Amino acid sequence: MASHGIRDRVAIVGMGCTRFAEHFDKGAEELLVEGANDALAGAGLAKQEIDAYWVGTAQSGMSGMTLSKPLELEGKPVTRVENMCATGAEALRQAAYAVASGAYDTAMAIGVEKVKDSGYQGLNAFPIPNDGTPRTLTAAAMFSMVVPAYAHKYGVDAEVMREVLARIASKNHFNGARNPRAQFRKEMSVEQLVAMPRVAGDLSVFDCAGVADGSAAAVVCRAEDAHRYTDRPLYIKALSLVAGNGKPLTDPDYDYTTFPEIVACAADAYAQAGVVDPRHELAMAEVHDCFTPTELVLMEDLGFADRGTAWKEVLAGAFDLHGDLPVNPDGGLKSFGHPVGASGLRMMFECWLQLRREAPPERQIDTARSLALTHNLGGYPGEMVSFVSIMGTEPA
Amino acid sequence: MRGIVSHAGYLPFRRLDRSTIAAVAGTGGGRGTRTVASYDEDTTTMGVEAARLALRSAPGIEPAALYFATAAPAYLDKTNATAVHAALRLGPDVVAADTGGAPRSAVAVLRLALAAPEPALVVASDMRTGLPGGPDESAGGDGASALLVGDATDGPVLAELLGAGTATEEFLDRWRTPGELRSRLWEERFGEGKYLALGEHAWGAALKHAGVAADDVTNLIVTGSHARAASGLARRLASPSSTVADDLAATVGHTGAAHPGLLLSSVLDSADPGGVVALVSLADGADVLVFRVTEAVRGFTPSRPVAAQVAGGGPLAYGKFLAWRGVLPVEPPRRPEPARVSASAAGRHTGWKFGFVGSRSVETGDITLPPAVAGAGGPLEPVPMSGARGTVATFTVDRLAYSPSPPVVFAVVDFDGGGRLPVELTDVDADGVAIGDRVEMTFRRLSTSDGIHNYFWKARPVRG
Numbered sequence: 001m002a003s004h005g006i007r008d009r010v011a012i013v014g015m016g017c018t019r020f021a022e023h024f025d026k027g028a029e030e031l032l033v034e035g036a037n038d039a040l041a042g043a044g045l046a047k048q049e050i051d052a053y054w055v056g057t058a059q060s061g062m063s064g065m066t067l068s069k070p071l072e073l074e075g076k077p078v079t080r081v082e083n084m085c086a087t088g089a090e091a092l093r094q095a096a097y098a099v100a101s102g103a104y105d106t107a108m109a110i111g112v113e114k115v116k117d118s119g120y121q122g123l124n125a126f127p128i129p130n131d132g133t134p135r136t137l138t139a140a141a142m143f144s145m146v147v148p149a150y151a152h153k154y155g156v157d158a159e160v161m162r163e164v165l166a167r168i169a170s171k172n173h174f175n176g177a178r179n180p181r182a183q184f185r186k187e188m189s190v191e192q193l194v195a196m197p198r199v200a201g202d203l204s205v206f207d208c209a210g211v212a213d214g215s216a217a218a219v220v221c222r223a224e225d226a227h228r229y230t231d232r233p234l235y236i237k238a239l240s241l242v243a244g245n246g247k248p249l250t251d252p253d254y255d256y257t258t259f260p261e262i263v264a265c266a267a268d269a270y271a272q273a274g275v276v277d278p279r280h281e282l283a284m285a286e287v288h289d290c291f292t293p294t295e296l297v298l299m300e301d302l303g304f305a306d307r308g309t310a311w312k313e314v315l316a317g318a319f320d321l322h323g324d325l326p327v328n329p330d331g332g333l334k335s336f337g338h339p340v341g342a343s344g345l346r347m348m349f350e351c352w353l354q355l356r357r358e359a360p361p362e363r364q365i366d367t368a369r370s371l372a373l374t375h376n377l378g379g380y381p382g383e384m385v386s387f388v389s390i391m392g393t394e395p396a
Numbered sequence: 397m398r399g400i401v402s403h404a405g406y407l408p409f410r411r412l413d414r415s416t417i418a419a420v421a422g423t424g425g426g427r428g429t430r431t432v433a434s435y436d437e438d439t440t441t442m443g444v445e446a447a448r449l450a451l452r453s454a455p456g457i458e459p460a461a462l463y464f465a466t467a468a469p470a471y472l473d474k475t476n477a478t479a480v481h482a483a484l485r486l487g488p489d490v491v492a493a494d495t496g497g498a499p500r501s502a503v504a505v506l507r508l509a510l511a512a513p514e515p516a517l518v519v520a521s522d523m524r525t526g527l528p529g530g531p532d533e534s535a536g537g538d539g540a541s542a543l544l545v546g547d548a549t550d551g552p553v554l555a556e557l558l559g560a561g562t563a564t565e566e567f568l569d570r571w572r573t574p575g576e577l578r579s580r581l582w583e584e585r586f587g588e589g590k591y592l593a594l595g596e597h598a599w600g601a602a603l604k605h606a607g608v609a610a611d612d613v614t615n616l617i618v619t620g621s622h623a624r625a626a627s628g629l630a631r632r633l634a635s636p637s638s639t640v641a642d643d644l645a646a647t648v649g650h651t652g653a654a655h656p657g658l659l660l661s662s663v664l665d666s667a668d669p670g671g672v673v674a675l676v677s678l679a680d681g682a683d684v685l686v687f688r689v690t691e692a693v694r695g696f697t698p699s700r701p702v703a704a705q706v707a708g709g710g711p712l713a714y715g716k717f718l719a720w721r722g723v724l725p726v727e728p729p730r731r732p733e734p735a736r737v738s739a740s741a742a743g744r745h746t747g748w749k750f751g752f753v754g755s756r757s758v759e760t761g762d763i764t765l766p767p768a769v770a771g772a773g774g775p776l777e778p779v780p781m782s783g784a785r786g787t788v789a790t791f792t793v794d795r796l797a798y799s800p801s802p803p804v805v806f807a808v809v810d811f812d813g814g815g816r817l818p819v820e821l822t823d824v825d826a827d828g829v830a831i832g833d834r835v836e837m838t839f840r841r842l843s844t845s846d847g848i849h850n851y852f853w854k855a856r857p858v859r860g
Contacts, residue, residue: 015627122796124732132737132842132850133766135818137806141794142818145808148831149790201792250765252816256790256808382818 003240005272006100008396011226011233012218014043017349018335019181020214028060028215029070035215035342036071036110043106043219043229046069050219051104051249053078056091056111059126067110074225083342084378084388085288086241087111088216089344093239093387096220099310100214105225107196110217111346114337122211123340139290140208142380144201146293149256154308154333162202164311165292166193169206169334171320172289176331178363183212183337189316207292210339218352223395232356234348237371238272238390240265247384261386262301262377269388270303275371278303279325282390283369286347288377289332302375302388326365329354340378344387348376355393397689397807398510399556401457402544403661404449404698407648407705408433409823409856411782414534421529430649432712433523433538435720435801436822436840436854439466440476443521444483444839446540446654448595449699450517451484452783454544457551460514462492465502465653468523469494470841470849472574479851480519482750483839485780488604499621500679502653506543507683508854510557522652525721527726534652535623537649541657552692554639555664556671557685559606563594564681564756577723584624591625592632594682599633602674604683610635613673614687617641617659620678621650629676638674647706662702669693708859710823720801731798736846752782752837752853754815763815779815781837786811788833793826800843809835809855834858 016038018031026034032055040047053076055067064078083090088111095107118124118234122138151161158216170190176182188206195205219229226233244261248254260390266278275281287302288297299310305318313319330336330350351372353359371392378385399519417425429512433442443464451457462484464477481492495501502520508679511515525535546553555641569587572579581587595618616638619628623645629642641663643650651658656677663673671689718724747753748766756779763779770776791807805821807829821829821839835855842850 118732121729122731127732127735129735129738129741131741131749132734133745133749133852135806135820136734136797137792137794137804137820138796138819140796141792141804141806144792144794145790152831198793199795201794249818250816252789252810252814254816 003268003272005238006096007237008235009100009223009271010096010236011223011235012221012224012348012352012391013215013229014039014041014045014219015349015352016042016160017181017216017346018214020183020212020339020346020348023118024116026213028057028112031213031215032067032070032110032112035112035217036108039108039217039219039379042140045106045219046051047230049071050106050108052076052095052098052107054081054091054094054107054109054225056081056087056109057113058082058084058087060112060114060341061289083385085290085340086344086376086378086385087341088346089374089376089387089389092218092345092348093241096236096239099220099222103330106219106220106221108217109345110215110343111344112215113341114213115211115339116213138200139380140200140203143291143294144203145256146297146381147202150293150296151358153255153257154311156311157396161311163190164314165189165207166190167314167355168289168295169193169300172328172332172334174364175321175329176335179331179336180359182331182335183210183263184335203291206212209333210335210337212339213330214337214339214342215348216342216349218348232393234352234355234391235395236389236391238269238388240269240272240388241385242268244379244383246383254382256381258297259377259381259386261384261385262298265386265388271391273390275390278373281369282325282364282371282373283367284326284329284351285373285375286328286330286350286394287375289328289334290338298375302373320363321363329363329365344374344376348389348391351391397548397553397556398546399553400543400664401515401546401551401553402454403664404446404453404542404700405658405661405702405705406446406449406540407431407709408442408539409709410434411709412525412712412714412717415531416714417534417615423577424529424531424534426674428646430534432711432717432720433540435648436842437798438470438478438841438849439468439521439523439540440470441839441851442538442540443480443519446521446542446619447480447484447517447519450544452699453697454551457515457544457546459486459517459544460490461512461516462486462490462499463493463495463505463509463511463518464492465505465518465520467496467499467653469496471795479750481745482548485751485753496678500681501684503656503677503679506657507560507685509545515550518543518545518657520654520657522654524650524652525577528718528723528812530578532579534646535649537651539648539651539654539658539660541654543657543660552695553690554693554696555687555689557609559602559686561598561600561605561684562681563597564593565590586623586723588625588628591620591622591678591682592629595629595676595678596632598682598684599676602686606686608672608686611637612672613638613674615639615641615667615673615815616665617663617674618676619643619655619659621652623650624676625678629678633676641666644706658702662848664689664693665698665703667693667699699736729798729802731796734798734843734845736848747778751780753778753780755779761814763770765815765817775857781815782853783835784811784813784815785834786855788829788831788835789816790831791821791829805829807855808837820854823856
């Protein structure tokens with residue numbers, strides 16, 4: 001019994017990503033067709049040449065017909081997957097494993113979310129009939145509890161903590177301003193962000209991910225076939241998923257300064273990929289900055305910074321676009337927006353652009369290192385699913 | 397010997413300063429304060445709180461019957477006492493039933509319980525409202541009382557019933573058609589004359605039945621929604637040897653069905669052995685109950701004396717009061733309203749939802765809230781947690797989440813003796829919470845959807 005991974009056995013040979021925005025003029029159907037066509041074009045394949053499809057959506061459709069109907073697929077296996085905010089990444093994990101198994105030559109993973117049809121701000125969970133006792137707190141409020149916990153544990157002054165969080169949001173706005181697909185393309189200064197009114201704990205609206213509609217897709221094939229479709233494939237080094245058991249939520253020893261599921265997931269991913277020093281082996285990382293304190297804690301949980309030091313690294317600019325390890329060079333959830341089912345694939349799309357040096361020059365990072373990491377989480381502190389992928393331009 | 401073996405009153409935390417009413421309503425108001433049930437309380441939840449206090453003071457006495465009386469039931473057609481029964485974790489053999497409609501039903505069911513052969517818990521709860529600026533809005537109060545009635549064989553009798561008297565007559569003094577917010581009143585003098593005569597009639601009958609003289613009465617309680625009749629009768633019945641109990645009008649207001657039990661509990665909180673307590677209730681007639689206080693009161697510790705609750709409390713703006721009562725509909729949060737509770741899901745989890753019962757691992761002793769699912773790990777045993785106190789480990793204020801009265805104040809609570817639950821706080825101001833605060837659990841109504849009240853527990857600060 002072991003998690004072996006599929007290091008270098010599967011490659012991404014085409015990717016697509018729509019603009020993330022309040023697409024009041026587009027439904028999930030239009031977004032799916034746009035994302036799929038974009039990825040197919042990149043791989044130079046027709047939709048009927050894809051052997052199997054996985055469509056990830058949290059709550060914009062049921063069953064594989066969410067995709068097969070708008071894309072007018074004929075007799076294709078299409079599976080809808082859902083794993084909260086790791087949904088898009090989970091679709092890729094399924095597609096990649098299916099190809100690695102030999103069952104299919106080519107597969108597509110596509111994620112979509114149409115969140116702006118609900119009539120409410122923010123994300124609203126699909127209601128499952130229950131006994132009325134589950135808490136109804138917003139995700140923002142749940143993650144806001146990280147702020148005082150982290151500040152208390154590491155002796156960070158409240159004002160400094162506020163600046164750290166604003167620094168994270170400001171960086172992601174800076175990057176997003178250089179991304180034509182991003183929802184928010186406006187730079188925000190630390191001073192502006194610090195002054196925003198609080199809506200949940202110490203968080204303002206600008207500490208929260210953008211809420212946008214969008215779609216992103218990837219075409220995968222066996223690594224040895226990759227050059228039939230592209231000169232510069234991305235090789236999958238690791239795909240790791242951990243579904244938490246919720247125990248930290250009711251464990252008095254849990255202190256809200258770490259996400260144990262992510263620590264476990266990262267360790268599995270690094271083992272699959274053979275990464276021992278992520279801070280210095282990765283060219284970039286796309287992480288799940290659903291809220292600014294989440295990104296702060298992720299820097300430590302993913303091993304980019306030592307415990308209790310991420311706040312200093314943030315202030316020092318270590319994770320800036322041209323910092324030591326660029327984090328969220330596309331603007332992240334904060335600025336790119338967060339169509340739940342698409343976000344995991346959107347992150348991989350940025351790796352696709354950056355490692356292939358196809359990002360716009362104003363946000364192209366240094367690619368002397370050849371590996372990139374993406375990370376998603378779905379849920380709340382103490383009860384979450386975590387996903388980590390690692391991909392690179394060099395096969396083993 | 398039969399009588400009261402335990403008792404408690406429950407007053408909600410919030411207080412409305414009557415002097416703030418006229419500035420908004422243009423009329424009404426007055427001096428002093430009245431109690432106000434929180435937006436997440438109703439007569440059922442307040443009844444639970446009073447009953448918990450009464451049962452806590454009398455460990456080991458299990459009632460065979462639970463009678464719940466209110467003039468403001470949370471449900472019609474559906475029995476409200478069953479929710480109280482579930483929150484108290486009473487056994488299936490304990491009958492639980494409502495009496496209601498008029499405040500008199502509370503005294504009537506107390507009389508029945510005193511005449512019954514088994515220990516019985518009489519819970520009375522009420523919320524008094526009226527139109528803005530009206531006399532009931534100002535003079536009314538919200539609260540609950542719980543009287544555990546039994547024989548000496550059930551437990552030490554604190555107040556032995558010596559006798560009772562009653563008088564009944566059909567006349568119109570106060571009335572309300574179902575669904576109306578406001579009671580209507582006939583002119584005051586007519587009812588006053590009726591009540592004075594009825595009260596004296598019942599008084600004479602009760603003293604005779606009890607075999608005591610008027611001068612033997614040491615504590616006189618006279619209560620009724622007709623304040624002028626009650627105070628007038630108290631003057632007539634008082635003797636040099638009796639003390640007339642504070643009717644709590646200045647601080648609490650008249651809590652309708654709950655008031656006779658509330659005042660009796662308040663008197664018994666500090667009564668001396670040997671005293672004779674006469675409870676006179678004027679409600680569509682008159683009922684008089686005469687008790688003798690026993691030596692057992694010396695060994696009885698009220699869980700939370702009524703006087704301490706009267707002295708506590710926090711202010712509530714009149715606008716919030718109107719909003720909480722539904723009189724002033726305010727803009728709701730722009731979030732989806734909660735879905736209705738699933739009857740079957742709630743039915744599978746009554747221990748957790750109503751009783752706040754978690755699970756404890758037999759092997760490790762670890763407590764899990766909500767209870768762990770049997771079969772996944774080692775053997776489990778139920779662990780009732782509603783009486784446990786806890787400490788705020790961390791907290792947040794959510795200005796985005798849906799709440800009938802935003803913002804949501806929410807804390808991660810670590811319970812003494814183990815167990816942690818992230819849970820909503822209540823009876824607090826958003827800026828009044830700190831890590832390390834001590835909290836206790838309270839039974840509340842989280843929301844109402846499709847007419848279904850979603851009852852569950854919240855944490856509130858331990859005060860006093």
